[in-house]
Amino acid sequence: MMQNKLTQPEILAPAGDWERFEAALDFGADAVYLGGTQFGMRAASAKFTPELLEKATRLAHQRGKRIYLTCNTLPRNQEIPLFEGFLEQAVACQVDALIVADLGLLALVRQYAPDMPIHMSTQTGIVNYAAANQLYQMGASRVVLARELSLDEIAEIRAKTPRELEIEAFVHGAMCMSFSGRCLLSSYLTNRDANRGACSQPCRWSYHLMEEKRPGQFFPVFEDEQGSYILNAKDLCMLPYLDKVVEAGVDSLKIEGRAKSSYYVSVVTNAYRQAMDLYLQDPARFQIPDWLLEEVYKVSHRQYCTGFFFGHPQDCQYYETGGYIRNYDVVACVDRWEDGRCYATQRNRFFAGDRVEILAPGQKPFALEITDLRDGEGTSIETANHAMMQLSFACPTQVPPHTIIRKAVSEV
Structure with a gap:
């Protein structure tokens, strides 16, 4: 082998x-x-x-x-x-x-x-x-x-x-x-061993200081009242x-x-x-x-x-939040394309008239306005609002199965 x-x-x-x-x-x-x-x-x-x-x-x-x-x-x-x-x-x-x-x-x-x-x-x-x-x-x-x-x-x-x-x-x-994933924080704080696949990611938590003679009084590590994500x-x-x-x-x-x-x-x-x-x-x-x-x-x-690739990291920690930035949601995934229509499965709610992006494997994404939106029975609808529902809409460009239909979060 x-x-x-x-x-x-x-x-x-x-x-x-x-x-x-x-x-x-x-x-x-x-x-x-x-x-x-x-x-x-x-x-x-x-x-x-x-x-x-x-x-x-x-x-x-x-x-x-x-x-x-x-x-x-x-x-x-x-x-x-x-x-x-x-x-x-x-x-x-x-x-x-x-x-x-x-x-x-x-x-x-x-x-x-x-x-x-x-x-x-x-x-x-x-x-x-x-x-x-x-x-x-x-x-x-x-x-x-x-x-x-x-x-x-x-x-x-x-x-x-x-x-x-x-x-x-x-x-x-x-x-x-920690060094290439060799970390004991999770084991110490939650009894979940990061080196055996169960990391609880305490490096993403918000931390405050507490002085021993003033129990219950928490002090931010720096001036932001939300605390500091000092390890993030x-x-x-x-x-x-x-x-x-x-x-x-x-x-x-x-x-x-x-x-x-x-x-x-x-x-x-x-x-x-x-x-x-x-x-x-x-x-x-x-x-x-x-x-x-x-x-x-x-x-x-x-x-x-860019991590350590260009030497010692100068700006690789983020202290304000441990969360993610999300600008787009998947609203549907294409099952097949046939006769100018995409047949897809819904993933998040969207509406007739929405402007979406179509991302097919190996291709540049393109924008499309959702028109002639129909449910799995072929009935015209204004909203795809049921999880995993079958639907279709007009799409003049042929795309393969598993093509992604996404929409800016601000519009979802």
Whole structure:
């Protein structure tokens, strides 16, 4: 089951369930990473049973895509005996690689499945070429670098490691205030172990100070009466600098978000896919059009930053709120297009006469005014206001299934 060497940089998308998995495939991912029901760092997104994993892998391979299975927790003693069975299922499902953080699990994979490609997780904390080379000697085919590295450091790792060793780096999504996800805050405060997939995200909470002789009197950490989100990191976005990431030697550009929505997976994957295609067409003249840069602002997100890629972060914390910015809602998803009409399933309320955007895989979104809105029985209606109702409307442009219909939040 040896992995074929990548011939061009890979867009690697997350999938927390089947809907998000299909979204990743539809909107241009070269590979998808997902979790089984054990050993994954997103306990809430452990949706892929052995049966579903086999189905996902079969579909991905039919479409020329790859599946990477996460087993990147730091397992305790009582979990180790379970790993051999987990590994046997992964091999039976023909996944393309395992993402591993623990050296013990690395050794067990080499013992029980010597042909299985191994990707060392960002949780391993790989920050130099010596560690990368050692892991390669131990059997790793890819290293997922720590998120705390600059482009210059990545380039040096690339220059001082075998070309056969693939390099992966996160380029988009939520950041962790701790070192590459190695955090104990959640364990201490809520008894939920972040290193075993159950982080309660206390870094997103609002904090006040309390003086011991004045119990019950809370003082803001700084002048805002709402308190301070002193640990809250902005989201990472390297879309405008995709060329610099590739030129530093990154083979796989990873999008964070197994707990995010299928809409997030669709839009962000689509943006990086199209940007990568533009880069590959003419690297020397690479420039991302404004409309494509705007796409990543049309999903639920925190303020963006570039993390450590350009050195020590200067503006990567956000102290005012731990919440998200959301400017668009999905109002429907296309099931089919036929004879000038979109047949779709409703996701949020919208009205005849609304102006929406249509986002099809691999295409630039276009605006459309909703006309001739009908329910599933063909009766003319003014409002699509029932969750998951079947509907149709006039659409002169043919679009494929799973096309997204979205609307600015201010208009919803």
